[in-house]
Amino acid sequence: MHKRFGKEKNVMGLLGRIALLVPLLVSLVFVLSLPVSAADVPITWGNQLPIGTLYVTDTFTLDVTMGAVTNFDAGQFCITYNKDVLRIDSVSNGSLGGGTGAVRVVNAVKVVDGTWVVVVDTPDASGVTGSGTLCTVHFTAMGVGLSPLAFADLPINPGPPPSGGLGSRMINDNTGATITATWGTLGVTVEQLPGDINGDGTVNDTDILGLGRMIVQLDATKAIADVNADGKINCADITKIERIIRGLP
Numbered sequence: 001m002h003k004r005f006g007k008e009k010n011v012m013g014l015l016g017r018i019a020l021l022v023p024l025l026v027s028l029v030f031v032l033s034l035p036v037s038a039a040d041v042p043i044t045w046g047n048q049l050p051i052g053t054l055y056v057t058d059t060f061t062l063d064v065t066m067g068a069v070t071n072f073d074a075g076q077f078c079i080t081y082n083k084d085v086l087r088i089d090s091v092s093n094g095s096l097g098g099g100t101g102a103v104r105v106v107n108a109v110k111v112v113d114g115t116w117v118v119v120v121d122t123p124d125a126s127g128v129t130g131s132g133t134l135c136t137v138h139f140t141a142m143g144v145g146l147s148p149l150a151f152a153d154l155p156i157n158p159g160p161p162p163s164g165g166l167g168s169r170m171i172n173d174n175t176g177a178t179i180t181a182t183w184g185t186l187g188v189t190v191e192q193l194p195g196d197i198n199g200d201g202t203v204n205d206t207d208i209l210g211l212g213r214m215i216v217q218l219d220a221t222k223a224i225a226d227v228n229a230d231g232k233i234n235c236a237d238i239t240k241i242e243r244i245i246r247g248l249p
C-alpha cells in the first residue's frame, strides 16, 4: 500500500516536473524565434596574410578589411602600433563590393609616433553594399620585437563646440547612422636577420666587429650572436657571418 502510494507520488512528482518544464521550453522557443539583430560588421587586418618572416627594414602592406555591410558610406578610426617595431609610411584607398565601390582615404595623418588617424569615404551618399577593404596600410619594419596592431578611438577634439567632439572609431551608412562593428587586432613580429648582430637590417663587417666585442667580453652577449646556432658564441660565428655576407650556406 505504502509502496503503491509511493509510486503514485513519484508519478505525480514527474508530472509536476514536466508541468514546470513546459513554460520553460515555451519561453525558450519564444526567445529563439525572436528576430536576431544584425550581426556587428567585423573590421580587421587581413587579405595579405601571411606576410612571412619580417626583418628590420622590410616593407609590407596590410589591408583593413570590412565584412559584409549594407549601404556603407564613411568611417573614421585610429591605427595604433609599437613605434619601436613598426612605422606606417602611407595609407592608400580601398574598395568594396568586389571592386565596384571605391573607398577614398579622405585623410590619413600620424598623430604621434604609434598612432595614425584615418578617415575614409565612398563617393556621394549612395552607399556601397558588400565587403572588401577600407584602406591599405603600408608599413616598414623598424626594430626587432612584437607590435600589436589595433584600432582606437580618435583623439578628443580640444577645441570649442562640439567639445570632446571627434569621438569614437566608427563606420556609418548612407544616412549617417552608425553601423555597429567589431574591431580586430593583429600581432606583427619583426625578427632579427641571421648574422645582423647590431640589428640595423643588414649583415656586414660591423656585425663581425660587434661579435668580436662579445667574444672578448667588452659587450654582453646576445642570443643572435650564436649565428651558426651551435650553442656557443665564438670565432666560428664570425666565419658564419662571412658566409652569410658571401651568400654561402
Ligand SMILES: [Ca+2]
Pocket (backbone or CB within 6 Å): 073, 074, 121, 122, 123, 124, 125, 126
Ligand atoms: Ca560619401
Ligand SMILES: [Ca+2]
Pocket (backbone or CB within 6 Å): 195, 196, 197, 198, 199, 200, 201, 202, 203, 204, 206, 207
Ligand atoms: Ca647589422
Ligand SMILES: [Ca+2]
Pocket (backbone or CB within 6 Å): 225, 226, 227, 228, 229, 230, 231, 232, 233, 234, 236, 237
Ligand atoms: Ca655559435
